Amino acid sequence: MPARLFLSSGDLVADRRYEFARDLQIRGDLIAAADLLEQAVELAPRFASAWFALGKIRHELGENEAAITAFREACAADPEDRHGASLHLMQLGAEELSDMPKAYVQTLFDQYAPRFDQALLDDLGYRGPSILFKAVLSVRAAAKKPAFFRRAIDLGCGTGLGAAAFAKNVDRFIGIDLSPGMIEQARATGLYAELEVDDMLNGLRAKDDASADFILAADAMVYLCDLAAVLAEVGRVLVPGGVVAFTVETHDGEGVVIGEGLRYAHGAPYIRATIEAAGLKLSALQVAATRNEGRVPVPGLVVIASKS
Numbered sequence: 520m521p522a523r524l525f526l527s528s529g530d531l532v533a534d535r536r537y538e539f540a541r542d543l544q545i546r547g548d549l550i551a552a553a554d555l556l557e558q559a560v561e562l563a564p565r566f567a568s569a570w571f572a573l574g575k576i577r578h579e580l581g582e583n584e585a586a587i588t589a590f591r592e593a594c595a596a597d598p599e600d601r602h603g604a605s606l607h608l609m610q611l612g613a614e615e616l617s618d619m620p621k622a623y624v625q626t627l628f629d630q631y632a633p634r635f636d637q638a639l640l641d642d643l644g645y646r647g648p649s650i651l652f653k654a655v656l657s658v659r660a661a662a663k664k665p666a667f668f669r670r671a672i673d674l675g676c677g678t679g680l681g682a683a684a685f686a687k688n689v690d691r692f693i694g695i696d697l698s699p700g701m702i703e704q705a706r707a708t709g710l711y712a713e714l715e716v717d718d719m720l721n722g723l724r725a726k727d728d729a730s731a732d733f734i735l736a737a738d739a740m741v742y743l744c745d746l747a748a749v750l751a752e753v754g755r756v757l758v759p760g761g762v763v764a765f766t767v768e769t770h771d772g773e774g775v776v777i778g779e780g781l782r783y784a785h786g787a788p789y790i791r792a793t794i795e796a797a798g799l800k801l802s803a804l805q806v807a808a809t810r811n812e813g814r815v816p817v818p819g820l821v822v823i824a825s826k827s
């Protein structure tokens with residue numbers, strides 16, 4: 520994972536206490552670390568990084584009410600929520616599930632970008648693009664249709680691993696991603712005709728009706744809570760017969776939950792219903808883990824659908 524985000528409080532003493540607290544936390548002395556962080560936020564009450572660190576330690580200590588208070592303070596101190604404190608509030612059941620803060624996603628992936636490929640491929644055994652590629656080939660073969668596409672859009676394109684997997688089967692890729700750092704890496708691959716720094720929903724809204732024959736989202740829908748709006752836009756932007764292929768993390772229940780890894784997990788019934796509501800036809804819904812966490816495969820689904 521990238522280095523922890525640090526937003527200075529502007530108070531040198533409070534910042535130093537935060538640094539000492541981090542050292543104590545790394546050495547496993549959580550109680551002393553929490554004490555120091557309490558001192559830091561007393562000195563600098565709008566010190567988002569200290570509140571956030573305190574929330575995580577309180578949670579680790581099993582002090583959930585105190586964790587909730589600290590995460591709420593972190594959100595108040597940084598309304599953009601670059602640390603993602605609201606995701607911890609959702610995970611603790613203190614807030615309803617809602618969209619991931621855009622600034623959090625951007626900050627996370629901007630930090631991650633320079634070593635993303637190595638971290639994902641080597642450390643997490645990431646295999647989303649190749650699983651999607653095989654699934655698209657097999658769906659198209661079963662439908663007796665070619666698996667070649669002229670105009671494709673890669674949602675949450677990241678560094679370009681998805682476009683690399685499909686490079687021989689797509690004439691022209693547009694990549695859309697929230698993170699300028701990831702887009703910079705994607706640009707260096709030379710795989711994209713166009714790249715946009717944007718939210719995928721905004722990016723799709725700007726596209727003409729029936730202007731793409733393939734839409735890909737590899738390990739990107741896991742950062743969206745409700746997929747309805749994006750899939751409705753996918754349905755509008757695809758040509759008749761066009762294909763959408765994406766992965767999600769999943770769980771045994773019906774709807775959407777937030778997982779241990781702070782990504783959303785979408786239940787199979789939710790995926791079926793949302794694909795149908797978007798006017799798309801499900802071609803394949805396969806169980807597949809696209810990455811590991813602590814060497815354990817994370818339960819996931821590969822979804823291929825088409826526009827009639």
Ligand SMILES: C[S@@+](CC[C@H](N)C(=O)[O-])C[C@H]1O[C@@H](n2cnc3c(N)ncnc32)[C@H](O)[C@@H]1O
Nearest residue numbers: 628675676677680696697698718719737739742
């Ligand atoms: C785990 S990476 C996957 C990247 C790439 N698709 C791949 O397979 O390697 C997720 C990417 O989705 C992007 N992302 C997350 N939410 C997004 C959103 N709402 N709009 C656009 N991009 C988003 C992130 O910035 C990140 O680059």
